[in-house]
Amino acid sequence: MVEATLQARFCRATPPRLIGDEAYDSDPLDQRLRRDYRVELIAPSPSSAPAPAFAGWARLAPLPARWKIERLFAWLHNIRRVVTRWEYHAANFLGMVQLACVVILLRHL
Numbered sequence: 001m002v003e004a005t006l007q008a009r010f011c012r013a014t015p016p017r018l019i020g021d022e023a024y025d026s027d028p029l030d031q032r033l034r035r036d037y038r039v040e041l042i043a044p045s046p047s048s049a050p051a052p053a054f055a056g057w058a059r060l061a062p063l064p065a066r067w068k069i070e071r072l073f074a075w076l077h078n079i080r081r082v083v084t085r086w087e088y089h090a091a092n093f094l095g096m097v098q099l100a101c102v103v104i105l106l107r108h109l
Contacts, residue, residue, distance in 0.1 A: 002029060006037055017042055075104045 002024065006014065017040045018024075018033065024043035033039045076082050079100045087093040 076100055
């Protein structure tokens with residue numbers, strides 16, 4: 001799915017780095033991303049792996065604010081229309097998600 005996500009990106013430019021969690025730690029995937037997309041994959045090794053401590057996060061200037069995304073999804077789960085997909089068409093569902101994001105934004109201003 002990583003390669004499909006890179007192919008379906010909205011902007012023309014390919015990101016120089018891709019951050020993933022322990023599930024993305026794969027040498028073949030890392031090699032394919034470097035060869036085909038020129039993307040550096042930053043993923044820590046699983047804690048059960050006999051590898052040295054992961055120092056890849058130090059290559060990033062600001063630490064990723066993943067909690068902001070997780071918090072947004074938690075707020076979206078408070079809106080019943082988004083949690084249970086009532087819309088048949090994807091465009092209608094996307095409109096409801098965007099409307100829910102506007103409502104969340106207005107609540108927290």
